[in-house]
Amino acid sequence: MAESTKNDSWTPKLRNFLVIGSLATFIFAVTSNTTTNNSGSSISSDAASIPDVDSIARSMSIAGLGTSGKFHQSGFGGIQNINHPAGARARRKLSEANVIIPVSAVEHAVPSLSRENIENLHGHYVHDEHRSPFASFLYDRPKEELEAEQEEYLKKMSQVRQEWGAWNFNDEHPEIRPIANFDKTPYKDMMNKDFPKNSWQMDQKYVTDFIAEARKLVDRVREGIYAEYGHPTKDLKSEEEIQARNELFKIHITEEAVDPRVPHGWAFINRKGLEMYARKLLHSMMTNDEFYYIMGGHSAAAGHGNNFSQTYMLEFANIMEPVLHKLGVRLIARNLAMGGLGTTHYSLGASTLYGETDVMFWDSGMTEKGAADQDLFHKQNLLGGERVPVLLNGAVNNLKAETGDNLWYGNILPGWSAVPKTTGLDQGAELPWTVQYLYCEQSVGGLCNGREGVPTYHDSCWIPRSDYTPSTRQN
Numbered sequence: 347m348a349e350s351t352k353n354d355s356w357t358p359k360l361r362n363f364l365v366i367g368s369l370a371t372f373i374f375a376v377t378s379n380t381t382t383n384n385s386g387s388s389i390s391s392d393a394a395s396i397p398d399v400d401s402i403a404r405s406m407s408i409a410g411l412g413t414s415g416k417f418h419q420s421g422f423g424g425i426q427n428i429n430h431p432a433g434a435r436a437r438r439k440l441s442e443a444n445v446i447i448p449v450s451a452v453e454h455a456v457p458s459l460s461r462e463n464i465e466n467l468h469g470h471y472v473h474d475e476h477r478s479p480f481a482s483f484l485y486d487r488p489k490e491e492l493e494a495e496q497e498e499y500l501k502k503m504s505q506v507r508q509e510w511g512a513w514n515f516n517d518e519h520p521e522i523r524p525i526a527n528f529d530k531t532p533y534k535d536m537m538n539k540d541f542p543k544n545s546w547q548m549d550q551k552y553v554t555d556f557i558a559e560a561r562k563l564v565d566r567v568r569e570g571i572y573a574e575y576g577h578p579t580k581d582l583k584s585e586e587e588i589q590a591r592n593e594l595f596k597i598h599i600t601e602e603a604v605d606p607r608v609p610h611g612w613a614f615i616n617r618k619g620l621e622m623y624a625r626k627l628l629h630s631m632m633t634n635d636e637f638y639y640i641m642g643g644h645s646a647a648a649g650h651g652n653n654f655s656q657t658y659m660l661e662f663a664n665i666m667e668p669v670l671h672k673l674g675v676r677l678i679a680r681n682l683a684m685g686g687l688g689t690t691h692y693s694l695g696a697s698t699l700y701g702e703t704d705v706m707f708w709d710s711g712m713t714e715k716g717a718a719d720q721d722l723f724h725k726q727n728l729l730g731g732e733r734v735p736v737l738l739n740g741a742v743n744n745l746k747a748e749t750g751d752n753l754w755y756g757n758i759l760p761g762w763s764a765v766p767k768t769t770g771l772d773q774g775a776e777l778p779w780t781v782q783y784l785y786c787e788q789s790v791g792g793l794c795n796g797r798e799g800v801p802t803y804h805d806s807c808w809i810p811r812s813d814y815t816p817s818t819r820q821n
Contacts, residue, residue, distance in 0.1 A: 406445055406464050408525065408634045409676040415522035417546050418556060418674055420513050423474025428467060429482040430474070451532045455732040458701030459636060463678060473668045475503060486810035510566050513672050515559040517552060519544065526633070533732060534633040547632055560673055567669055574780040576766045594764035603742050603755035610763045615736075615756030622754045623736050626704050630675045637670060638678045638702045638733065639663075642692055642723065643709030645685030653807070657681050688713035693723045697730025704733055708740035717741040768793055774800070
């Protein structure tokens with residue numbers, strides 16, 4: 347088990363750039379299209395009863411589908427969190443569950459999903475809303491300490507729900523709804539008439555209520571990011587202040603796939619790219635599909651020098667996975683960067699090595715400065731698999747003409763104008779945690795690079811476990 351109290355200085359910034367970009371496109375989707383947890387979470391970790399194998403297998407098949415058979419629940423954790431008592435008791439049944447890996451009806455689709463993706467033991471552990479990840483019996487700590495950890499977690503989560511609200515979606519349908527079968531439907535483009543009669547997709551009230559609750563969820567996450575960066579709406583006194591704040595975090599929509607060269611904002615995307623991004627998210631929601639967010643890059647992108655789980659792609663997944671889970675979408679976020687070589691050798695086998703992609707992010711500027719390398723990366727990923735990705739970062743070259751003016755492209759902007767500056771040691775400690783000693787005045791630059799008493803890294807690679815003792819001493 348690994349624990350950290352401070353990520354490297356780039357991680358929180360890049361993570362939230364990616365999060366806000368995804369949230370912006372989702373908001374676009376739910377506000378511009380009218381196509382069409384239970385508030386009770388999945389079974390508590392302390393529940394006495396364990397569902398049968400068929401119920402467990404069914405709940406694994408779709409993100410947000412609880413063992414009760416209801417769609418769009420807070421489905422992480424519960425008996426599928428095997429690091430807590432009831433989950434540990436259910437482990438045997440979990441291993442017996444007949445996990446079905448979907449096979450696309452499209453011949454050139456690339457198999458990109460595994461049993462491990464579907465079981466998602468890590469997700470059920472870290473996203474359990476009712477059991478602290480640090481109160482697991484696997485920690486080599488006294489029982490009293492673990493109980494105190496759990497009590498503190500419940501108190502904290504109660505405060506979070508009171509201050510920020512919580513997912514509160516109820517399906518009033520009295521029976522377990524059927525799951526649409528897309529096995530013979532290319533690209534899962536099923537006509538309305540072919541959906542099962544009582545499926546949630548065919549229930550107008552269900553879809554209307556679901557979208558309303560989804561909007562609330564997205565707004566809460568976005569507000570949480572504003573607060574992390576010291577710009578919470580509750581502290582703003584006027585519409586003018588809110589508008590000025592929104593400009594700092596703006597996603598610029600451009601007609602061409604060109605950096606708008608603006609002083610504010612955190613990302614840009616061309617209009618066709620945003621529309622396709624929105625359609626992709628909506629399609630994944632309507633079909634309870636996967637959404638593949640993939641990154642290829644060099645050693646810095648791979649996170650060398652830090653824990654892999656703290657790289658910006660994995661931090662992005664940590665924020666967005668439970669959000670999309672409630673929306674019925676299984677997020678697959680993959681950091682496939684590597685040191686020394688970058689992406690060129692990977693590009694030669696892109697479809698097999700990167701797999702299916704809905705969004706493809708290039709981050710290899712340190713090792714591949716030539717436009718030709720970046721062009722190979724983009725074209726190979728556009729050609730491979732059944733999904734055509736939205737491209738983020740990298741040289742556009744002649745892709746606009748070569749795609750018949752259907753290039754979907756965006757990128758992250760510097761975004762520093764949204765980050766409060768650190769002007770001194772004591773002042774920096776008063777800033778919101780995410781931005782402490784992140785962006786310094788030049789005169790105190792040493793506070794932001796670990797040279798003046800504020801460590802850039804503060805983490806542990808190993809925490810003693812009750813079930814395993816390494817043969818080599820850990821730090």
